[in-house]
Amino acid sequence: MNPAPPPPPVGGVADELAAVVALRELADRLEDAAVERALREGWSWGQVADALGVTRQAVHKKHLRRVEAAGIRLRRRNG
Amino acid sequence: MVEWKPLPNVSASMRDILLAAIVEAQRLGSSTVEAEHILLAVAADSHSSVGAFLAEEGLDHAAVLAALRHEREQALQSVGVAPRDPSTLVATRIGRPKWGQSARLALRHAQHAALGQPMSRHHGRQRIRHRLAGENLLYGILSLELGTVPRALALAGHDRQALLARLVERAGMLPPRSRGRPNRE
Numbered sequence: 052m053n054p055a056p057p058p059p060p061v062g063g064v065a066d067e068l069a070a071v072v073a074l075r076e077l078a079d080r081l082e083d084a085a086v087e088r089a090l091r092e093g094w095s096w097g098q099v100a101d102a103l104g105v106t107r108q109a110v111h112k113k114h115l116r117r118v119e120a121a122g123i124r125l126r127r128r129n130g
Numbered sequence: 131m132v133e134w135k136p137l138p139n140v141s142a143s144m145r146d147i148l149l150a151a152i153v154e155a156q157r158l159g160s161s162t163v164e165a166e167h168i169l170l171a172v173a174a175d176s177h178s179s180v181g182a183f184l185a186e187e188g189l190d191h192a193a194v195l196a197a198l199r200h201e202r203e204q205a206l207q208s209v210g211v212a213p214r215d216p217s218t219l220v221a222t223r224i225g226r227p228k229w230g231q232s233a234r235l236a237l238r239h240a241q242h243a244a245l246g247q248p249m250s251r252h253h254g255r256q257r258i259r260h261r262l263a264g265e266n267l268l269y270g271i272l273s274l275e276l277g278t279v280p281r282a283l284a285l286a287g288h289d290r291q292a293l294l295a296r297l298v299e300r301a302g303m304l305p306p307r308s309r310g311r312p313n314r315e
Contacts, residue, residue: 060281065276066205067209069204069281076160077219083223117221
């Protein structure tokens with residue numbers, strides 16, 4: 052017996068699954084860009100974390116190395 | 131200089147294309163290297179036989195890039211999200227993107243295609259594999275039935291299976307049906 056043909060890659064639920072991929076990619080890129088911009092504008096890590104609804108440790112762990120590489124002057128110990 | 135974290139069983143000639151795919155992923159701000167980035171890398175080398183094949187099919191680097199952008203815009207619009215200006219998404223990146231699942235799967239298909247290539251009486255299998263590295267990678271990419279690349283091709287009006295058949299014929303590869311399918315994990 053032949054295996055079932057694959058579903059079409061476009062249309063129906065394939066479009067919804069592709070939207071998940073696109074939204075995830077957009078959210079990831081938007082987070083990186085927005086966190087970097089907030090820190091450049093003088094936001095503290097704590098403020099960025101509060102705005103994102105995550106812990107300061109989480110946002111620090113995810114973005115610190117990248118932000119340091121960007122040469123952003125960070126606010127110290129105030130958030 | 132792009133850092134190379136090797137994938138299993140990758141030939142030197144395939145490696146050059148995969149290194150270019152990493153650069154394509156970085157250029158597009160992607161955190162993973164996917165099949166579409168390998169396709170861009172293959173299309174970018176217009177002097178290679180496989181790059182020329184893609185150009186003849188209307189899929190040079192610019193056309194592939196446009197098709198990929200259109201696919202993302204369509205996907206977002208299907209859930210009511212307008213695409214953003216890419217300049218608002220610029221961020222500092224460090225390290226190199228990781229290998230994504232679609233790239234791994236395309237590579238597995240490509241390696242499967244390479245194993246099916248007949249020996250040359252004069253040059254042996256290695257030489258054939260070297261010569262056909264780009265063709266094998268494109269074969270692997272075009273073998274993907276779902277995901278970003280088949281969507282982008284379909285939305286741009288390309289018949290993926292017809293492209294695959296023309297590639298096989300042009301490169302003198304064994305027809306896909308005689309090779310069976312690699313396992314999916």
